[in-house]
Amino acid sequence: MMKxxxxxxHAIVRDxxxxxxxxxxxxxxxxxxxxxxxxxxxxxxxxxxDLVLLDLALPDSSGLATLEAVRAAAPACRIVVLSADxxxxxxxxxxDAGAAGYIPKTTESTVxxxxxxxxxxxxxxxPPVASARAGEPSSAPPQELLGLTARQTxxxxxxxxGGSNKLIARALDLSPSTVKTHVEAIFQRLQVSxxxxxxxxxxxxxxxx
Numbered sequence: 042m043m044k045x046x047x048x049x050x051h052a053i054v055r056d057x058x059x060x061x062x063x064x065x066x067x068x069x070x071x072x073x074x075x076x077x078x079x080x081x082x083x084x085x086x087x088x089x090x091d092l093v094l095l096d097l098a099l100p101d102s103s104g105l106a107t108l109e110a111v112r113a114a115a116p117a118c119r120i121v122v123l124s125a126d127x128x129x130x131x132x133x134x135x136x137d138a139g140a141a142g143y144i145p146k147t148t149e150s151t152v153x154x155x156x157x158x159x160x161x162x163x164x165x166x167x168p169p170v171a172s173a174r175a176g177e178p179s180s181a182p183p184q185e186l187l188g189l190t191a192r193q194t195x196x197x198x199x200x201x202x203g204g205s206n207k208l209i210a211r212a213l214d215l216s217p218s219t220v221k222t223h224v225e226a227i228f229q230r231l232q233v234s235x236x237x238x239x240x241x242x243x244x245x246x247x248x249x250x
Contacts, residue, residue: 043161044089046072048080048111049096053247054146058123058157059095065154066161069190077102077110078154084115092160093120094144097135105138112139121160132168136237142166164203165236167244187246196223201240 045062049055055073062069072090074080076099084090093115097107121140125133127145135143144156156166156201189197192213194216199209209218226241228234 042070043068043091044070044072044087045081045092045094045161046074046090047094047123050075050099052103053073054096060175061154061157062098062161065158066243069161073234076100077086077107080111081114084111084118088115090115090118093118094129095120096105096230097124097126097131105134108135108138108140119160121191121207127168133241136167136235136241140168140237141235141237159203162203163205163207165200165240166203167237167240178194187227189230193226196220197227197239197243200224200236201243 043185047055047103048059049058052075059071059073062071074083078101080093080095084093091110091248095111097104098239099107102110108122109122112118120139121142122132122135122140123144123146125146127147131193132143132145142156142160144153144160144166146153146167148156148168159166192215195213196209199212204212206217206220206224209215210217215222224236227239231239231246233242235241240245
């Protein structure tokens, strides 16, 4: 069972998401909060929350300050932003501030459901708008651009697709520790510090994976 906290000040949005999760992700034990103060109270009383789905605009906080406040309350918890603000600068700022993903509320329903499935499974979802770049994608393979091995390229491909370390290890018949080593090497080559940043960096480089 996975414990998730959804923080949004609109009850109708919370209820709709709760229904969606109950229907498609019965393994998720969902908590709800309407304010940062409420979220802090939940996180203080339940230290086993795995994931926080967070709106940035709340009655007692707004913008990146909201993300920073929740991160301070639960430093080890994954936080994925679920917001109506889909401006690229907001998405990238949230990722730079430590968000483990970003799902615009304006996303079409099927894509939204898939994005939720990805983050609930431990993967990364970043909207296409965050990885838009000028120019044509590079035709050179990642190993030539970044000096990655063929296996590291396989890991990067699955990472970009939202695969968790556990899923990647199973799919590539590798040990979890080996996958972790490959992911760390990819982070170093891309000069990033998180899976989410790696997804954005790969897209910005125009890598054909």
